[in-house]
Amino acid sequence: MTLNKQDDVPIADSSENNSPLSEEELSAAYRETDRLAEKQEASENREMLGNSGILRSEASSAPFIQVAQRSDVGLVRERNEDACFSFVGQSGGSTPLIPFSLGMVADGMGGHSNGHEASRKVADQIARYVLDRVYIPLLKGLPAQKPLQEIMGEAVEIANQSIHNPDPEQEGGTTLTGALIVGRRLYLIHIGDTRAYLITDDLFEQLTTDHSIVKRLEEAGQITAEQAAHHPHRNLLYRALTGNEMEVDTHTRSLPKNGYLFICSDGLWDYLPESDIEQIVRDRELSLQERCEKLVEGALKNESSDNVTGVLIHFRVG
Numbered sequence: 001m002t003l004n005k006q007d008d009v010p011i012a013d014s015s016e017n018n019s020p021l022s023e024e025e026l027s028a029a030y031r032e033t034d035r036l037a038e039k040q041e042a043s044e045n046r047e048m049l050g051n052s053g054i055l056r057s058e059a060s061s062a063p064f065i066q067v068a069q070r071s072d073v074g075l076v077r078e079r080n081e082d083a084c085f086s087f088v089g090q091s092g093g094s095t096p097l098i099p100f101s102l103g104m105v106a107d108g109m110g111g112h113s114n115g116h117e118a119s120r121k122v123a124d125q126i127a128r129y130v131l132d133r134v135y136i137p138l139l140k141g142l143p144a145q146k147p148l149q150e151i152m153g154e155a156v157e158i159a160n161q162s163i164h165n166p167d168p169e170q171e172g173g174t175t176l177t178g179a180l181i182v183g184r185r186l187y188l189i190h191i192g193d194t195r196a197y198l199i200t201d202d203l204f205e206q207l208t209t210d211h212s213i214v215k216r217l218e219e220a221g222q223i224t225a226e227q228a229a230h231h232p233h234r235n236l237l238y239r240a241l242t243g244n245e246m247e248v249d250t251h252t253r254s255l256p257k258n259g260y261l262f263i264c265s266d267g268l269w270d271y272l273p274e275s276d277i278e279q280i281v282r283d284r285e286l287s288l289q290e291r292c293e294k295l296v297e298g299a300l301k302n303e304s305s306d307n308v309t310g311v312l313i314h315f316r317v318g
Contacts, residue, residue, distance in 0.1 A: 063098065066313070067088050069103075069292060069312070070292050072300065075304065081109070083106045087127065088101045099181055100135060101180070102178070102180050103178065103263055103313050104311070106174045107266065108172065109174060114171070115174060121162050122174050122176055125159035126156065126176075126189075130151060133151050148252075152178070152187050152250065153248065153250055156178075172242070173243075174241050175191060175211075176190065177190045179196055179263060179313070181255065184318065185254060187251075188207060190249040191241060192239060194208070195269050197264075199259060199261075199262060203256070204274070204278045207251065208249065257316065260281050260313060261315070262310060263310065264295070264311070268304070268308045271302040271304040272299045280298065281312065292312040295310050
């Protein structure tokens with residue numbers, strides 16, 4: 001199915017060990033897991049908390065995560081089809097928890113009557129699933145039972161099932177970009193055209209690929225990036241969550257020691273140049289919330305015709 005987010009109607013193409021680990025075991029396992037992760041980032045076999053015991057961080061490294069978010073209905077729409085979620089788990093003392101954060105942006109599709117419900121439900125379902133299976137065991141000093149990337153994938157599957165409706169008149173659809181940070185590892189899930197950016201002092205990188213027909217034409221060399229930016233069909237998606245069979249991009253990598261993750265809907269990135277996003281995120285004269293507000297206001301000032309949502313995460317994990 002090819003999905004149109006703007007029109008009123010979608011366009012269709014056809015360890016079983018649950019014993020708490022000692023502090024010495026946790027510390028040794030954390031160091032070893034971080035070494036292995038940096039050596040072979042793409043290997044999912046190295047993503048196991050079940051044997052790694054990535055539960056506590058060394059207080060001397062003083063890691064932290066901060067989050068800011070804003071979602072605005074925008075200048076045109078009567079209803080906000082976007083949904084966002086952010087969570088940070090931090091503790092203090094002699095053995096604080098390692099950095100933990102979960103952030104998401106979901107953009108309900110305007111061509112579906114229940115797009116706003118789909119985006120909200122998907123974000124809620126994924127948050128509950130991941131926090132129950134990753135963060136709660138973390139607090140108890142227990143390892144997760146599966147690789148974290150597998151847990152993220154399962155969360156999306158369950159969330160997708162939750163919006164299934166056999167009645168096409170009541171069908172809901174949404175995009176999704178979600179980021180889980182545990183220690184220095186990032187676990188990313190993505191479908192649709194919401195985006196995630198990684199930003200440091202010397203890096204600006206888009207981590208996600210838009211699942212739009214126009215982006216596919218650009219990748220095939222049939223149109224230029226400039227033509228894609230102004231293409232009349234740039235809102236047509238070929239992948240999204242609709243309650244039916246779906247394919248989600250998953251990705252994991254080591255994070256730099258200090259930087260930002262920015263997750264946003266197309267109502268923001270489609271109207272605010274990446275050079276502006278980069279400049280605003282790096283502006284340390286502003287608080288994190290002020291930067292997030294400025295990003296959203298920038299898209300609105302440029303007359304965004306969509307809902308505008310952003311989640312900005314500042315991390316120091318080294």
